[in-house]
Amino acid sequence: MPTRVWLASFAVRHGIPLIDGGIKEFTGRVQTYLPGKACIACNIPLDRYAEIMELRNPCEGVEFGAQASFTTISSIIAGVQANEAMKIIAGLPTLEGVLLMDFLNNKYSKMDLERNPLCFVCGSEDTKSVSVDKSEENSE
């Protein structure tokens, strides 16, 4: 997840799209970020950032009992991401929100996301400077 936040920051700073995808066991998700829309960090509260980053980082430690994902699932997620890229290139409407896919139960849903004006990645410069100021106050 920290890598995703870093990529989101890069996309926001440079005003470029980011098509994020992920899989876990039999589930997958895709989110297309377009400049000015909700980024992948918009739903992460700043005061819980460290906690959530620790929970969402699958690279640290092995989750006991976790089911390996089928290669078909990673192929489907990659296909949806490539389709989103093609839509951006063609100037067609893209996915808004997060597309959630449960391949075990064949359930698919979309979660709408609102841009968070207080987001530490894509919020206003005033918000970002306030966040930095708060962290500096806490470190003293």
Ligand SMILES: [Zn+2]
């Ligand atoms: Zn954001």
